[in-house]
Amino acid sequence: MLKLSEIDVNLLVVFDLLYQERNTQRAALHLGITQPAVSHALKRLRTLLGDELFERTSRGLMPTPLATRLHPSIAQALAQLQETLNRPDDFNPAVSKRTFNVAMTDIGEIVFLPRLLERLAREAPGIALSTVRSQNEDLKREMEEGRIDLAIGLIPQLGAGFFQQRLFVQRYVCLMRADHPLAEGRFDLEAFSAAQHAVVVARGTGHGIVEEQLARSGISRPVRLQLPHFAAVPYIVSSTDLVVTVTDKLAEVTQERFQLAMREHPVPFPEIPINLFWHRRFHQDAGSRWLRGLLFEMFSE
Numbered sequence: 001m002l003k004l005s006e007i008d009v010n011l012l013v014v015f016d017l018l019y020q021e022r023n024t025q026r027a028a029l030h031l032g033i034t035q036p037a038v039s040h041a042l043k044r045l046r047t048l049l050g051d052e053l054f055e056r057t058s059r060g061l062m063p064t065p066l067a068t069r070l071h072p073s074i075a076q077a078l079a080q081l082q083e084t085l086n087r088p089d090d091f092n093p094a095v096s097k098r099t100f101n102v103a104m105t106d107i108g109e110i111v112f113l114p115r116l117l118e119r120l121a122r123e124a125p126g127i128a129l130s131t132v133r134s135q136n137e138d139l140k141r142e143m144e145e146g147r148i149d150l151a152i153g154l155i156p157q158l159g160a161g162f163f164q165q166r167l168f169v170q171r172y173v174c175l176m177r178a179d180h181p182l183a184e185g186r187f188d189l190e191a192f193s194a195a196q197h198a199v200v201v202a203r204g205t206g207h208g209i210v211e212e213q214l215a216r217s218g219i220s221r222p223v224r225l226q227l228p229h230f231a232a233v234p235y236i237v238s239s240t241d242l243v244v245t246v247t248d249k250l251a252e253v254t255q256e257r258f259q260l261a262m263r264e265h266p267v268p269f270p271e272i273p274i275n276l277f278w279h280r281r282f283h284q285d286a287g288s289r290w291l292r293g294l295l296f297e298m299f300s301e
Contacts, residue, residue, distance in 0.1 A: 002049075011041050015070075018054060023060050023061060071160075093124035094124060098126075098287055101132055112299065113129070114253075151276075152274065162277050163277070166276075169272060171271055172210055172246070172269045174246075175234075175262055176241075177241075178255075187266060189266040189267065192243070196240075198225040199211070201227070202230065230246065230250060234257070237258075238258040247272070
């Protein structure tokens with residue numbers, strides 16, 4: 001039986017980074033040590049635990065079953081130790097001049113920012129926001145390094161090392177102008193397929209699920225316009241005969257202002273979870289905690 005006094009905590013830090021990075025060189029860069037030092041630490045851990053822990057494959061270092069079982073508990077223990085050793089920074093939103101960088105889509109900007117900025121103007125007038133687009137590994141790295149404070153959306157690649165909190169689930173609906181011929185009465189799959197459509201090809205977002213499912217279902221419809229983002233959609237459909245598939249949140253916040261009609265979608269799509277993400281390095285950061293709490297209070301369902 002191993003005793004804690006027999007284990008150098010630094011070895012567990014190396015183990016945690018190797019599990020995340022699957023690469024000794026990247027782990028060494030994070031720790032500010034040499035690659036041979038990381039390899040030596042791994043060798044010591046293998047001797048202590050009697051297991052290879054990581055095996056080299058074509059995809060880099062892959063954890064053994066034992067390493068996979070150990071990592072969640074070790075990662076949690078290291079995070080708790082880090083929190084214990086560092087007191088939270090003082091943070092007063094009423095006087096702070098901090099700028100928070102938040103990764104979100106253009107739908108997120110339309111849904112979240114008007115209400116959020118109004119609240120900040122009242123309670124934290126010196127706080128500034130900067131929204132960013134960052135995908136896949138870039139987003140993960142920038143959040144690890146603290147250049148992006150929070151991310152909102154469907155972001156499955158943010159796994160190990162990140163906390164997440166559910167805000168709501170969103171559905172997909174059809175949006176059209178209020179006096180569109182299909183705004184009332186029957187709106188089934190036949191009517192949907194016959195309508196003239198605008199399609200948003202928003203790469204790297206959850207919206208890709210919609211187009212993939214329509215393609216798999218063999219459902220075709222006349223597409224008259226393709227767009228790379230959602231921001232222009234309400235303006236376009238309000239003055240054309242085009243029908244567009246969008247999230248219910250976008251439809252709800254734009255239908256009154258642009259005189260639009262929202263119809264239930266005739267194609268059954270899975271509901272999409274929208275979560276708030278942050279890296280565990282900043283779990284106890286007082287400013288991050290405040291903004292996370294505000295977002296959850298305002299937008300969770």
